[in-house]
Amino acid sequence: MKTRQLGASGLAVSELGFGCMGLSVGYGPATNENDAIVLLQKAYESGVTFFDTAEVYGQGTNEELVGKALRHVRDKVIIATKFGFKNGKVTDGVNSRPERIRQVAENSLRNLQTDYIDLFYQHRVDPDVPVEDVAGTVKDLIAEGKVKHFGMSEASVPSIRNAHAVQPLAALQSEYSMFWREPEKEIIPLLEELGIGFVPFSPLGKGFLTGKINADTEFDKTDARNLFPRYSKENRGANQTIVDLLTKIAVEHNATPAQIALAWLLAQKPWIAPIPGTTKVTRLEENIGGANLFLNDDDLANIHKALDNISLQGERYPPSMADLQAR
Numbered sequence: 001m002k003t004r005q006l007g008a009s010g011l012a013v014s015e016l017g018f019g020c021m022g023l024s025v026g027y028g029p030a031t032n033e034n035d036a037i038v039l040l041q042k043a044y045e046s047g048v049t050f051f052d053t054a055e056v057y058g059q060g061t062n063e064e065l066v067g068k069a070l071r072h073v074r075d076k077v078i079i080a081t082k083f084g085f086k087n088g089k090v091t092d093g094v095n096s097r098p099e100r101i102r103q104v105a106e107n108s109l110r111n112l113q114t115d116y117i118d119l120f121y122q123h124r125v126d127p128d129v130p131v132e133d134v135a136g137t138v139k140d141l142i143a144e145g146k147v148k149h150f151g152m153s154e155a156s157v158p159s160i161r162n163a164h165a166v167q168p169l170a171a172l173q174s175e176y177s178m179f180w181r182e183p184e185k186e187i188i189p190l191l192e193e194l195g196i197g198f199v200p201f202s203p204l205g206k207g208f209l210t211g212k213i214n215a216d217t218e219f220d221k222t223d224a225r226n227l228f229p230r231y232s233k234e235n236r237g238a239n240q241t242i243v244d245l246l247t248k249i250a251v252e253h254n255a256t257p258a259q260i261a262l263a264w265l266l267a268q269k270p271w272i273a274p275i276p277g278t279t280k281v282t283r284l285e286e287n288i289g290g291a292n293l294f295l296n297d298d299d300l301a302n303i304h305k306a307l308d309n310i311s312l313q314g315e316r317y318p319p320s321m322a323d324l325q326a327r
Helices: 033-045 061-076 098-111 131-143 157-166 187-194 205-210 233-238 240-252 257-268 281-291 297-308 319-324
Strands: 003-005 012-014 050-052 078-083 117-122 147-153 169-175 197-201
Touching (some): 033 061, 078 098, 098 117, 098 131, 117 169, 131 157, 169 187, 187 197, 240 297, 257 297
Parallel strands (some): 050 078, 078 117, 117 147, 147 169
């Protein structure tokens, strides 16, 4: 697999990374540990060198999984993790006080069985802690050799600018896909201006863009998509228009809808590296196929025009999840 530079940081990653969250939380029961380790190692063997985890994914259990799977190739992979929630729980709200950042860094180093974190993201902006203080704390961790690069997740334009002025960001991680194009308005132009890489999470619309989900799909009771308005039964039915578009394009390219969605993302900017996640080897192989798919200028123009004519239904998050919105 080819590599990409995340902006001006010099951080080189595989053009497709691996989002590890779903192996532990988010989309139903956790994957069996041995199966998850085999999958992560298969991803590495297939050319993936960029792995994304976080303290909050199972309160460190996801980091432990990544550490076990990749410790034998630690010097050959880029591992990103995140701080920013109280007690390592989304439900407890945000906390990016300097002492908490340091505590999470030490916990993550232990969980990952490593002595450095390649990319340390603020998971969500804390309105009670100036981003300059957050950036300054990570800058100190970089000086100490415990962290290599600084990132933010779902941050607003002012937050990115203010943090970047203290400690340059290597990457911003935010949701971006055909199913959520909001970053195109202000975020992507800002990242290009400042030389910051972009790491889209949920590049397949939390599975919706694979074409395997419809109005009749029943999610597991522990699946977070039950909470998101965009994935209600009614909205899934209304939003099938984008799946129909992807399916049509996929047939023309002898590909799958998921591969078209990933190829489209990779074609947007050379400093974008999506992190699709999966629990299945077959889906991993399918996703990697998307990185090898070429969409020419006519393809991209036609897709852009078609997407502009599709009105998607449903908000990303309910009001109760205000801490997950960009600040």
